[in-house]
Amino acid sequence: MDDRLRIIIAKPGLDGHDRGAKVVARALRDAGHEVIYTGLRRTPEEIVRTVIDEDADFLGLSSLSGAHNYLIPKIIELLIESDCGDVIVFAGGIIPEKDRSDLFSKGVRAIFGPGTSSVQMSEFVETASKRKVESLPVGCGEETDWQWN
Amino acid sequence: MDINKLKQGDRRALSKTISLIENGEFNSADLRKIFPEIISGDVWAITGSPGVGKSCICEYLIENWLNSNFKVAVLAVDPSSPLSGGALLGDRIRINNSDNSDNLYFRSLATRGQSGAIPSNILDIVNLLSALKYEKILIETVGAGQAEVRVAAVSQYLLLVEAPDSGDMLQAEKAGLMELADIILVNKSDLERANEKQEQLELALKLSDHETPPILMVSAKEKNGFEELFLEMNKVSNNKKPSMIxxxxxxxxxxxxxxxxxxxxxxxxxxxxxxxxxxxxxxxxxxxxx
Incomplete structure (x- = not known):
């Protein structure tokens, strides 16, 4: 089977910083995946429409604005409503330690902060994808305690 | 795959089917078993050298079609890396209305495989979109000269975009795409040298024995010249001539x-x-x- 994955890197909300998102997109491309970058300031509805149209396996959300506690759960909620609960969601940017367990419990499977290596990111993508192939729960709408980190 | 959902026009079912086509697991023959009668939508391809402004022009085409209540699909093609097989598909960054309408389906495609400038299964994808009653189908592709004549094979109409100071591409295009274009656009008409470019193109075409396409000036930056473009596009699609080439x-x-x-x-x-x-x-x- 082809192990090439389709991954969306999205910037939700009013946050104009995307150096990190672009580096991640490039690293995942170099790992052999097809990466779609949405550009800045997308609404949760726009991001979900992109996930559907592009038939994404993964959605990476980058947030540096502090609005992650609102935006990320909102996007996951819309994904589940749209029958996309099998999509694997990860996050990155500036997400304080104290907010993380809540995001994990809402369906985020990995959170990458500053200093993450691209190797770690690829390992996460491969491990999570393997879970999906083995029919183990890993999507944002699936019941599991599994998380990276 | 869920055939009932696909028939009902479910977007996710459409996306999943496109992935099957990309992976070579579904083709037009399978499609005809589900949709015996397929009426083709208007298929436009837009091409041109990197940086001439194709994406900005796409944004206006999409907007115009959506305002006229058409069901629109866009296939935005970017190259796969020959080294890793991966691809960075970035057309959504520049086409700002790519994700905000239910009447627009927008799919980014990597070229994959051997055949270069366009994915080898794109014709099957176009047929699928036609079967689902998409009326306007736009293929955006990076035009890198000669190899790009292939886009003419999968589209009905071809829009070639040029810009001032893209002169070095002229030689390559003279022998290929320019002869196949239905409309040639000179973008960035707000720049001084745009008129010069238009004259060069006219001169190059004058030397040809064939009927030549119209050359229009637009400025995506100032949103100038688009009404004329839309009129010309209507004319082209209402009056399609057979072409041996x-x-x-x-x-x-x-x-x-x-x-x-x-x-x-x-x-x-x-x-x-x-x-x-x-x-x-x-x-x-x-x-x-x-």
């Missing part, structure tokens, strides 16, 4: 697709690689299997 290219494209789907293709390439057989032997082997 396009039929030729379509045939050769279809032939090549057949080649890459040949069951022994990997075996034959392997033998060529190790010099076990000559090119002539390879052709004969291929013919036997067809």
């Amino acid at each position: 396009k039929s030729k290219i379509s045939l050769s494209y279809a032939w090549e697709s057949l080649l890459w789907k040949h069951t022994d293709i990997d075996l034959i390439i392997g033998k060529l690689e190790t010099n076990e057989i000559t090119l002539d032997d390879a052709i004969n082997l291929l013919k036997e299997g067809l």
Whole structure:
């Protein structure tokens, strides 16, 4: 089977910083995946429409604005409503330690902060994808305690 | 795959089916079993050298079609890396209305495979979109000169975008795309040298014996000249002339697709690689299997 994955890197909300998102997109491309970058300031509805149209396996959300506690759960909620609960969601940017367990419990499977290596990111993508192939729960709408980190 | 959902126009079912086509697990023959009668939508391709402003122009085309209540689909093509096989698909960054309408389906495609500028299965994807009653289908592709004549094989109409100071591409295009374009656009008409570019193009076309396409000036930056473009596009699609060159290219494209789907293709390439057989032997082997 082809192990090439389709991954969306999205910037939700009013946050104009995307150096990190672009580096991640490039690293995942170099790992052999097809990466779609949405550009800045997308609404949760726009991001979900992109996930559907592009038939994404993964959605990476980058947030540096502090609005992650609102935006990320909102996007996951819309994904589940749209029958996309099998999509694997990860996050990155500036997400304080104290907010993380809540995001994990809402369906985020990995959170990458500053200093993450691209190797770690690829390992996460491969491990999570393997879970999906083995029919183990890993999507944002699936019941599991599994998380990276 | 869920055929009922697909028939009802469910977007996710459409996306999943496009992925199957990309992976070679579904094709137009399978499609015809589900949709016996397919009426083709208007298929436009837009191409031109990197940086001439194709994406900005796409944004206005999409906006215009959506305002006229058409069901629109866009296939935005970017190259796959020959090294990793991965791809960075970035057309959504520049086409700002790519994700905010239920009447617009927007899909980014990587070229994959051997055949270069456009994915080898794109015709099957176009047929699928037609079957689902998409009325306007736009293929955006990076035009890198000669190889790009293939877009003429999968689209009905071709929009070639030029810009001032893209002069070095002229030679390559003269021999290919320019002869196939239905409309030539000179973008960035707000720049001083745009008129000069238009004159150059007119001169180059004048030397040809064939009927020549109109050359229009637009400025995506100042949103100038688009009304004329829309009128011209309507004229082209209402008055389609048969083209021998396009039929030729379509045939050769279809032939090549057949080649890459040949069951022994990997075996034959392997033998060529190790010099076990000559090119002539390879052709004969291929013919036997067809």
